[in-house]
Amino acid sequence: MTPRRPVARRAPGKLFVAGEYAVVDPGNPAILVAVDRHVTVTVSGRGLHSDGADVVISSDLVPGQGRWRWHDGRLHDGGGSGRPAPRGPDHVVAAIEIVARLLAERGLPPPSVEVSVSSRLHDNGTKFGLGSSGAVVVATVAAVAAFHNLELSPDARFRLAVLATAGLDSRGSGGDLAAATWGGWIAYRAPDRAAVLDLARHRGVEEALRAPWPGFEVCRLPPLPRGLALEVGWTGNPASTASLVSGLDRRSWRDGASHQRFVETTTDCVHASVTALRQGDRPGLLRQIRRARRELARLDDELGLGIFTPGLTALCDAVEAVGGAAKPSGAGGGDCGIALLDTEASSDISRVRERWTAAGVRPLPVRPAMEGNEE
Known part of the structure; x- marks a missing residue:
């Protein structure tokens, strides 16, 4: 039943356009766009090996190979080789485990595979903040499932990815998973991750793929209005989304x-941005991106999260100086910022890139990726 040939699947990274921070609560909307840099996961058969490992994971992000063995439906590192597994494969392991749970419910044995990860969402091991963790989970779920002849819809792949990651980061919105699955421009509302984990725990993964998920919604959006270009700048400073988002949990603020x-204003901003995209309203979209920047700045001032670094502030100021709109993408604190600029004003785009470079911000040559996780 298992195909002999290796199976490769890839998933794109993402950028948040609007709705950051509010989207971590179920039902609050956000806009994301997939980008044309991908994580590729290749799965091949493991067969019989003397090292005792059931699963071997290798990645261009960490040296060496991780060897894992199945025990009570979970993967445990070591694999009998005497060598510890490399750090950092938690998301890959979680993705393999959730597919194994689905296989078990269908009366099939757990995967015995070799998994290889290749990422273009990093620079010499340093992440750009383009959603590499989400992309690797979606690509791993798709590749392991395809290797075992599991036919999964995009919705099912997304749901498996959420079930895999919700236990690793309870505050993650899953927006990166949605962008990696569907690609293009999307409007997204996060599900209640605690509820869906409880559903899978008590009624099984199969049922969790079919049942309604509270709060969850995803729909495709048109691309940018004619005459607008998406530019992306990388500050050179990786940021921890989990630690930044954890600052929202202060009871006195919540x-x-x-x-x-904050939630009401951000939600209204997202809705207005969706309308602008659907109507091709270039001035209206620029207004909403500037408004989103201001709202994130207000949140940063109130909670001291560190969303706006000097690099991100310089990135935004350079864009607004030529009439464009810009903001941090995602949690901020480093990583990337996005800019919308007039495609006909090539001198303005060049000027922005020069000012970014002078401020230590690296222009990233990324474009929207209309495809998501590929079958």
Whole structure:
């Protein structure tokens, strides 16, 4: 039943366009776009090996190979080789485990495979902040499932990816998983991750793929209005989304009027941006991106999260100086910022790139990727 040939699947990275921070709560909307840099995962058969490992994971992000063995439906490192597994494959392991749970529910044995990960979402091991963790989970789920002849819809692949990651990061929105699955420009609302984990725990993965998920919604959006270009700048400083988002959990803020105002304003900004994209309203979209920047700045001032670094501030200021709109993409604190600029004003785009470079911000040659995880 298992194909002999290796199976490779890839998934794109992402950029948040609007809705950051608010989207971590179920049902709050965000806009994301997939980018044309990918993580590729290749799965091949493991067969019989003397090292005792059931699963071997290698990646261009970490040296060496990780060897893993199945025990009670979970992968445990070591694999009998006497060598510890390399750090950093948690998301790959979680993705393999969730597919194994689905296989078990269908009466099939756990995967015995070799998994190889190749990423273009990093630079010499340093992440750009383009959603590499999400992309690797989606690509791993797709590749392992395809290797075992599991036919999965995009919705099923996304749901498996959420079930794999929700236990690793309870505050992750899953927006990166959605962008990696569907590609293009999307509007997204996060599911209640605690509820879906509980559903899978008590009723099984198969049922969790079929049942309604509270809060979850995803729909495709048109690309940018004619005359606008998406430019991306990388600050050179990797950021920890989990640690930044954890700052939202201060009870004094979440229980107050400021939190409600932030969610309401951000939600309205996302809805207005969706309308602008659907209507091809270039000035309207620029207004909303500037508004989103201001709202993130207000949140940063109130909670001291560190969203706006000097590099991100310089990135935004350079764009607004020529009439464009810019903001951090994602949690901020480093990583990337996005800019929308007039395609006909090539001198303005060149000027922005020069100012970015002078401020230590590296222009990234990325473009929207209309395809998501490929079958």
